[in-house]
Amino acid sequence: MSKQAQHWEKTRGLLFVTLAIWFVFSIGIFLFGAEMEASSIRPFGYPLSYYMTCQGSLGIFVILIFWFAGRQEKIDEEFGFSEREDD
Amino acid sequence: MFKGNFINNLPKIYGTYTGGFIVFIILMAIAEQAGMSAKVIGICFVAFTVLIYALIGYLSRTIQVDAYYLAGRQVPTVFNGMATAADWMSGASFVAMAGGIYFKGYGYMALLVGWTGGYVLVASLLAPYLRKFGCYTVPDFIGTRYGGNLARLSAVIVLTVASFTYVTAQINATGTIASVALDIPFNIAVYVGLASILMCSMLGGMRAVTWTQVAQYIVLIIAYLIPVFWISNKMGAGVFPHLMLADEVARIAELEAQFGLGDVKNSAADLKQVPKGLSGITKAHAEVNTTPWKFISLAVCMMAGTASLPHVMMRYFTTPSVKAARRSVGWSLFFIFLLYSSAPMLATLSKLSLMDPNLATGIIGKSISEVQAIDWYQNWNQANLMFVSDFNGNGTLELNEFFMGGKAVVLATPEIAGLPYVISGLVAAGGMAAAMSTADGLVLAISNALSHDIYYKMINPKAETAKRLLIARILLVLIGFAGATIAALEIQGILGSVIWAFDFAMSGLFFPLVLGVWWKRANAQGAVAGMLGGLAAGTAYLVAVRSGYPGFLDITQLTFGIVGSVVSLVLMIVVSLATKAPDAATQKMVDDVRVPSGKAILGRQH
Numbered sequence: 001m002s003k004q005a006q007h008w009e010k011t012r013g014l015l016f017v018t019l020a021i022w023f024v025f026s027i028g029i030f031l032f033g034a035e036m037e038a039s040s041i042r043p044f045g046y047p048l049s050y051y052m053t054c055q056g057s058l059g060i061f062v063i064l065i066f067w068f069a070g071r072q073e074k075i076d077e078e079f080g081f082s083e084r085e086d087d
Numbered sequence: 088m089f090k091g092n093f094i095n096n097l098p099k100i101y102g103t104y105t106g107g108f109i110v111f112i113i114l115m116a117i118a119e120q121a122g123m124s125a126k127v128i129g130i131c132f133v134a135f136t137v138l139i140y141a142l143i144g145y146l147s148r149t150i151q152v153d154a155y156y157l158a159g160r161q162v163p164t165v166f167n168g169m170a171t172a173a174d175w176m177s178g179a180s181f182v183a184m185a186g187g188i189y190f191k192g193y194g195y196m197a198l199l200v201g202w203t204g205g206y207v208l209v210a211s212l213l214a215p216y217l218r219k220f221g222c223y224t225v226p227d228f229i230g231t232r233y234g235g236n237l238a239r240l241s242a243v244i245v246l247t248v249a250s251f252t253y254v255t256a257q258i259n260a261t262g263t264i265a266s267v268a269l270d271i272p273f274n275i276a277v278y279v280g281l282a283s284i285l286m287c288s289m290l291g292g293m294r295a296v297t298w299t300q301v302a303q304y305i306v307l308i309i310a311y312l313i314p315v316f317w318i319s320n321k322m323g324a325g326v327f328p329h330l331m332l333a334d335e336v337a338r339i340a341e342l343e344a345q346f347g348l349g350d351v352k353n354s355a356a357d358l359k360q361v362p363k364g365l366s367g368i369t370k371a372h373a374e375v376n377t378t379p380w381k382f383i384s385l386a387v388c389m390m391a392g393t394a395s396l397p398h399v400m401m402r403y404f405t406t407p408s409v410k411a412a413r414r415s416v417g418w419s420l421f422f423i424f425l426l427y428s429s430a431p432m433l434a435t436l437s438k439l440s441l442m443d444p445n446l447a448t449g450i451i452g453k454s455i456s457e458v459q460a461i462d463w464y465q466n467w468n469q470a471n472l473m474f475v476s477d478f479n480g481n482g483t484l485e486l487n488e489f490f491m492g493g494k495a496v497v498l499a500t501p502e503i504a505g506l507p508y509v510i511s512g513l514v515a516a517g518g519m520a521a522a523m524s525t526a527d528g529l530v531l532a533i534s535n536a537l538s539h540d541i542y543y544k545m546i547n548p549k550a551e552t553a554k555r556l557l558i559a560r561i562l563l564v565l566i567g568f569a570g571a572t573i574a575a576l577e578i579q580g581i582l583g584s585v586i587w588a589f590d591f592a593m594s595g596l597f598f599p600l601v602l603g604v605w606w607k608r609a610n611a612q613g614a615v616a617g618m619l620g621g622l623a624a625g626t627a628y629l630v631a632v633r634s635g636y637p638g639f640l641d642i643t644q645l646t647f648g649i650v651g652s653v654v655s656l657v658l659m660i661v662v663s664l665a666t667k668a669p670d671a672a673t674q675k676m677v678d679d680v681r682v683p684s685g686k687a688i689l690g691r692q693h
Contacts, residue, residue: 004678004681004682007681007682008681011681014211015211015212018207018211019207019211022204022207022208022211025204026200026201026204026207026386026387026390027383027386027387030197030200030379030382030383030386031379031383032379033193033375033377033379033382034375036375037374037375042333044330044331044333045333045334045337046332046333046336046373047336047373049193049373049375050193050336050373050431053193053196053197053199053200053431054196054199054428054431054432055329055428057200057203057204058199058200058203058424058427058428059424059428061203061204061206061207061420062203062417062420062421062424064207065206065207065210065416065417065420066414066417068207068210068211068413069210069410069413069414069416069417072215072413073410073413076410076682076683076684079682080684081682081683081684082410082683082684083408083409083410083683083684
């Protein structure tokens with residue numbers, strides 16, 4: 001398999017992981033709105049359903065993007081596809 | 088100031104700017120103590136900030152094509168994040184979001200989740216690849232990737248429909264704020280707003296819009312956060328409201344029960360007295376009040392729409408590298424998060440200060456005549472944003488007898504909580520910044536698509552630079568005027584049309600963009616069918632629902648993008664597979680887009 005094909009395979013793998021995490025926090029947990037509301041897990045004392053919509057999911061997305069960017073940079077470096085600084 | 092080492096000096100320049108703005112706020116506060124009237128303070132805030140943006144716009148003027156379309160591809164990561172955040176957060180986010188949360192609670196929060204979650208799609212599916220492509224506009228990518236003028240034209244059509252729907256709402260918002268702050272009639276204020284928008288974008292295109300958007304972000308975030316922190320501390324609710332309002336949220340639930348939320352339904356005759364656009368508190372503050380599907384379908388539409396709106400995507404074409412584009416998405420969302428996570432806190436503080444009888448500001452349970460004598464009530468009643476009426480004739484203000492406009496949560500809460508007027512002036516400047524920055528991005532997205540993709544690529548490919556830029560500027564002014572004229576008609580509320588724009592963009596562009604990078608087999612015929620078919624299906628559903636068709640699967644006029652995008656996906660796959668695969672050169676192009684290194688597909692000047 002060519003270097004480029006391997007690079008793309010890893011990139012796709014990272015995409016699936018990223019989208020899986022995204023799916024959980026943007027769609028998955030909201031299937032259980034009522035359960036979250038009744039849950040005894042109360043971040044900072046807020047009902048879980050309220051907290052996730054105000055800050056929880058939003059904050060996780062921010063972290064997820066930075067994590068994704070870091071991983072993708074590593075993959076690019078590994079296969080020598082990083083940009084030169086002056087590109 | 089804008090010469091030589093401008094990029095390296097950015098932190099210093101914007102640091103000075105921020106310091107200067109804070110000094111201006113302090114000066115205004117002193118002037119207020121010295122007796123300057125509220126009206127003059129409001130005028131100063133809006134006029135001063137708009138003049139600064141116009142100055143930045145003038146200093147960023149350019150005669151280079153790549154500066155006009157791409158800000159020279161040298162916008163650093165963090166600054167592009169700020170510019171995108173300002174581009175993104177519209178007058179609706181700034182003025183109406185906290186109000187939406189205040190009145191609709193959990194069901195409305197789907198928008199917050201959608202408008203942030205969409206950035207994960209932007210970062211992982213699209214932005215880095217489109218940056219590598221090196222396109223000037225989104226249709227530029229579609230036109231080059233799929234090949235052919237028809238694909239390019241279809242993309243321009245979708246872009247124009249979505250962005251134009253959005254921009255009228257933004258010009259409307261600048262008009263609303265300008266008319267309140269400068270005390271002029273709305274239909275004149277709309278054109279004042281338009282003039283400010285054009286001053287920021289006409290001379291320098293993307294370069295000017297970039298640097299004004301950074302300045303606008305700084306103003307709008309200061310204007311949003313100061314009141315939230317100040318009110319929270321003043322009420323003794325918590326030094327850091329975001330982490331400390333759990334007791335207040337619980338207290339609201341307690342008061343809702345005490346005042347019998349939802350026990351009394353207002354009769355239709357009573358509701359007739361209430362001015363248009365105002366609503367009462369009818370939903371519990373923090374309870375789950377919608378079905379999972381309704382929540383998720385709305386969130387999904389906003390996410391896919393986020394990833395398809397061209398004025399956001401084109402911000403990532405301006406970074407120096409692919410790597411920077413990716414990180415820049417993270418910074419954008421971080422800067423957006425700062426405001427979005429504060430909106431629910433503002434809604435909580437606002438509601439509690441009006442409801443809690445233990446607070447001096449609480450009005451529910453007081454006598455109607457007492458409430459009607461309050462200064463701020465009179466002000467906002469006059470502005471058509473507050474209304475009370477003694478429906479049951481007992482002389483006391485009940486929860487179901489108090490009505491407020493959504494905008495009042497942001498605009499009136501500082502005054503209700505007893506903050507000095509200087510804060511209200513600051514909030515007006517913030518709202519203006521938010522609406523202007525989004526309008527700028529949108530007007531530029533449309534006029535760039537028309538000037539680059541239609542005029543230069545399709546009509547006159549031999550046009551000289553000077554002529555191209557002249558056409559671009561003329562179109563910018565025309566689009567602006569068309570937007571303002573329609574805005575003056577006030578067809579939909581601010582938020583309604585914003586949501587439609589996401590659904591239009593999602594219907595026509597989401598799959599053609601994503602599959603352009605992720606599916607090599609996708610070809611021009613498929614893309615054209617996907618774009619036009621998706622847009623047509625979505626629009627047809629919207630029109631049908633608006634004219635009384637009950638719809639299916641609980642898909643409403645706010646989520647019609649689901650219909651559009653599913654049709655788009657199916658058409659794109661079926662038509663692509665039924666026609667010839669893209670040629671070898673196109674396949675090679677897709678391979679090149681997938682790796683960050685090497686030359687961009689389209690050069691700096693094209």
